[in-house]
Amino acid sequence: MKISELIKELEETESYKKFKSENPATFFTAGFFVLDLVSKTEKIQLDFFLPKQNKIAAFEYPFKEPKIHE
Numbered sequence: 001m002k003i004s005e006l007i008k009e010l011e012e013t014e015s016y017k018k019f020k021s022e023n024p025a026t027f028f029t030a031g032f033f034v035l036d037l038v039s040k041t042e043k044i045q046l047d048f049f050l051p052k053q054n055k056i057a058a059f060e061y062p063f064k065e066p067k068i069h070e
Helices: 001-010 014-022
Strands: 027-036 041-050 055-060 068-069
Touching: 001 014, 001 027, 001 041, 014 055
Parallel strands: none
Antiparallel strands: 027 041, 041 055, 055 068
16 A cells, blocks of 8 residues: 555544644654564554644554644
């Protein structure tokens, strides 16, 4: 799956729409795909920078509410 497809999927969620309306200056900064070979799990995370707060908002797949990091 391409990162652009993941961003489009995220943008269709209600949680992202609410997040974007509350943070209109936010922008995409990073995407992570982590494979844990020991536990045979995977994690997808899309990060957005919040310039007014100087923080990162992370959306983990399946996309729900973001976690705000310092």
